[in-house]
Each structure stands twice: as structure tokens, then as C-alpha cells.
Amino acid sequence: MDTAETVSRARYPATCTFTESDWNVLAEAWYPVARSDDVTDKPVAAKLLDVELVVYRSAGKVVVARDLCIHRGTPMTMGWMDGDKIVCPYHGFSYAADGQCVSIPAHPEAKISPRLCLTVFPSVERYGLIWTTLNGTNAHIPPLPVWNHPDYISFIAPVLDMNGSAGRQVEGFLDVAHFAWVHTESFADRDNSFVPSYKVTRTQSGIHTDYISTVSNYPHNSDPSTPADFKWLREYDVYPPLAARLIVHFPDDKLLWILNAPCPVSARKTRLYCPIVQNFDKKLSVEDACAFNLKIFNEDREMVENQKPEELPLDLQAEAHIMADKTSIAYRKLLKEMGLGKQYTS
Ligand code: FES
Ligand SMILES: [Fe+2]
The missing domain is CATH 3.90.380.10 (Naphthalene 1,2-dioxygenase Alpha Subunit; Chain A, domain 1)
Known part of the structure; x- marks a missing residue:
């Protein structure tokens, strides 16, 4: 069993095709949301249980976050990577790997509220896939022990x-x-x-x-x-x-x-x-x-x-x-x- 850092928990989406009780149960499990090879130098869109996600690489690790800049609700998948930061295309806020906003170009000297943060979910890369969970904790990812075995x-x-x-x-x-x-x-x-x-x-x-x-x-x-x-x-x-x-x-x-x-x-x-x-x-x-x-x-x-x-x-x-x-x-x-x-x- 892996331990993944739990950063955020998702809430039942406002428009959801699952009943709330089903969604709450399903949100505790881990699912693949992208192929590792598809996540390189650009933010990639994914959707899990009616939650829109952005997947990208930052500071050598994969980040799976809600696809939403909480400044004015712009999808982060419209943005781009600037080194280890993801940049929102609307007002140029940039966010570090832990989701925290680290730059507001309109007010470069201002102190940034810790509330100004992307909702980041735990993630694990395994079997060439990126896995995440909306409300789970430890990574229960199905075993495939022969993956990458030299005889296979x-x-x-x-x-x-x-x-x-x-x-x-x-x-x-x-x-x-x-x-x-x-x-x-x-x-x-x-x-x-x-x-x-x-x-x-x-x-x-x-x-x-x-x-x-x-x-x-x-x-x-x-x-x-x-x-x-x-x-x-x-x-x-x-x-x-x-x-x-x-x-x-x-x-x-x-x-x-x-x-x-x-x-x-x-x-x-x-x-x-x-x-x-x-x-x-x-x-x-x-x-x-x-x-x-x-x-x-x-x-x-x-x-x-x-x-x-x-x-x-x-x-x-x-x-x-x-x-x-x-x-x-x-x-x-x-x-x-x-x-x-x-x-x-x-
Ligand atoms: S909406 Fe993202 S920076 Fe304003
Ligand atoms: Fe079949």
C-alpha cells in the first residue's frame, strides 16, 4: 500500500450525473485519469466523477488538480507551464506544485493569501498511468506485479x-x-x-x-x-x-x-x-x-x-x-x- 499525500477533498459537484450517495462511495477509490506519456510540458484535461481536472508535471512530480482558478473561475487547462509553475491565462496568476498561488502580476509586492490555492488531489504514477482519488487516502491501486518485468x-x-x-x-x-x-x-x-x-x-x-x-x-x-x-x-x-x-x-x-x-x-x-x-x-x-x-x-x-x-x-x-x-x-x-x-x- 502506498501513502500519498492527501491535499484536498472534493465536494459533490453542482452538476453531477451520479446520485450523491453513489458519488460519495466512488470518490474514495483511485482511478487512472491520464497516460503518463500524454502528460509532458502542457496541462492536460481529464474528468473524473463529473469533476473537471487538470493534470501536469511540476518540480519533477505529477500534479492532479481541479481545473479551476479560484480567482475568476478560469480553467487551468487553458493555461501553460512556466518552469515549475502553472500559469492561469486570464490574469497570469501562477501556482506552485502544491497548488499555492505564488505570483499575482497585478500586485507583485502584495502578500498572497494561503486561500489562493488550487485544489490538488493525491496522485501516483503506476503502470504508465496517472492515478488519483477525489476523497480517498492511501493508494489502493490494483496489483500488476509483472509490469515492466524483463521477461514480459x-x-x-x-x-x-x-x-x-x-x-x-x-x-x-x-x-x-x-x-x-x-x-x-x-x-x-x-x-x-x-x-x-x-x-x-x-x-x-x-x-x-x-x-x-x-x-x-x-x-x-x-x-x-x-x-x-x-x-x-x-x-x-x-x-x-x-x-x-x-x-x-x-x-x-x-x-x-x-x-x-x-x-x-x-x-x-x-x-x-x-x-x-x-x-x-x-x-x-x-x-x-x-x-x-x-x-x-x-x-x-x-x-x-x-x-x-x-x-x-x-x-x-x-x-x-x-x-x-x-x-x-x-x-x-x-x-x-x-x-x-x-x-x-x-
Ligand atoms: S482567473 Fe485565473 S488569474 Fe484571474
Ligand atoms: Fe468481452
Whole structure:
């Protein structure tokens, strides 16, 4: 567990697409808001749980702050970096890495109030991503211990925006009955739709599922010869509320790790970040791997963007379930236990 300096806490946004009780629970978790490589010498915009953010580098560290200069409400993403300071474009105030205003050009001699400060949130860089939390404390970032391991290739799949809820997206990632229907163009087959029974366990961090089937994970166009009866193990771990990890066991003990880490931009908009690590084909070009994953994500996106209701129903009576949905049933229960899905606050 990391300790990140907590600087500020966010308040429920004035215009928010989440209920206040859901927002309060979700705001305690950590989410990726940008790729490290995309944050260089310019302020970058992001949005998390309906809060507009500015992300930049200052004094050798990443800063994630509310995208608002409290002088006259100008977005700091319209500004620029001047060395280690971020400059507001309207009246030229500049702010240091801790968010404190350090220069007011109109009154260079005046003492600056400590209140004149950007709202800075804790941040951590990991797996090539910048993570933050609006109201959390210690950084509970899902584990991906093989990231950057010399025996693996590590990369971030193309970032994907979808008009759907993060809850529906995560549940889709955990769903094992859709391969034969949604992913027939990428890796699965329509004639291999049977879902063998599997076990779901609750862990300290969330949920663990071992799913064993004959569904290959090789791209259709690569097709290394795998015996048809090869048993593919897929290990799923849920890190609630909105992250999940899959480890696919390939033939010859080769492994593929996928961290599904959506950023809940708003209740019905999700930006999916996905660090991937694999050792089964180190010769594979990262571009090819990205293209393959993008194809899969787009297949999933089409479902997530069209499901109704858009939000994941946490009342188990709201939708019908089959045996194959064990993980998603456990996931819905877990989210409910965390306090999500309440229509009214007490
Ligand atoms: S609005 Fe930012 S300096 Fe005035
Ligand atoms: Fe899928």
C-alpha cells in the first residue's frame, strides 16, 4: 500500500450525473485519469466523477488538480507551464506544485493569501498511468506485479471512450458467456458457447474466479496449433468498485495479464485504461497487440453502449441471471455492500 499525500477533498459537484450517495462511495477509490506519456510540458484535461481536472508535471512530480482558478473561475487547462509553475491565462496568476498561488502580476509586492490555492488531489504514477482519488487516502491501486518485468512485454492498450457506465463495462469484462457471441471476429467461436461451471470466492480485496474452458485466447489470424481440448484457465480478480484483472494461462505456462481500469468520467461516460503484460509472444509488435485489443474493446463497447438501463442494476431482482453469471452476481452484491445503488441517502 502506498501513502500519498492527501491535499484536498472534493465536494459533490453542482452538476453531477451520479446520485450523491453513489458519488460519495466512488470518490474514495483511485482511478487512472491520464497516460503518463500524454502528460509532458502542457496541462492536460481529464474528468473524473463529473469533476473537471487538470493534470501536469511540476518540480519533477505529477500534479492532479481541479481545473479551476479560484480567482475568476478560469480553467487551468487553458493555461501553460512556466518552469515549475502553472500559469492561469486570464490574469497570469501562477501556482506552485502544491497548488499555492505564488505570483499575482497585478500586485507583485502584495502578500498572497494561503486561500489562493488550487485544489490538488493525491496522485501516483503506476503502470504508465496517472492515478488519483477525489476523497480517498492511501493508494489502493490494483496489483500488476509483472509490469515492466524483463521477461514480459508491457504496454497500454489504446485508450477507449465509451458512452456507457463503468459498472456495465466492468461486468462485461467479467462475463464469460459472451465470448462466443461478441468476440467471434477476434478470438472466440460461435460453436464453442458452452460455459462450464466455475467457482467464485470472496477475497480480502474483492472477488476471485478461476474459469476453465476450451475457449482459446489466440487471435484468429495467428492460430498457433493448440490442441482443441486444451484447458484455458482465466483468473479474474475484482478490485472494487471499478477495477478488475484477468490472467489468461496460455499453453506452455505463458501468461497474459490485463488490468481493466476504467475511469468513470460521468455516470454514462467511461474512459477505459488497460495496461497489458504478456510473455507468450515477445516478438509480437506492440502495434499488433494494440490493434487486437482495440478490436476486442470495440466489440465489447457496442454492447455496453446499448444496454438498458445504462447503470448496472444492483438489485438482483432487476435482471434475469443464468449459471454463467456467477461472477457478475457476486460483483453486484459486492457493490451493494459498499453502499452503492442506494436511491436515497438516509
Ligand atoms: S482567473 Fe485565473 S488569474 Fe484571474
Ligand atoms: Fe468481452
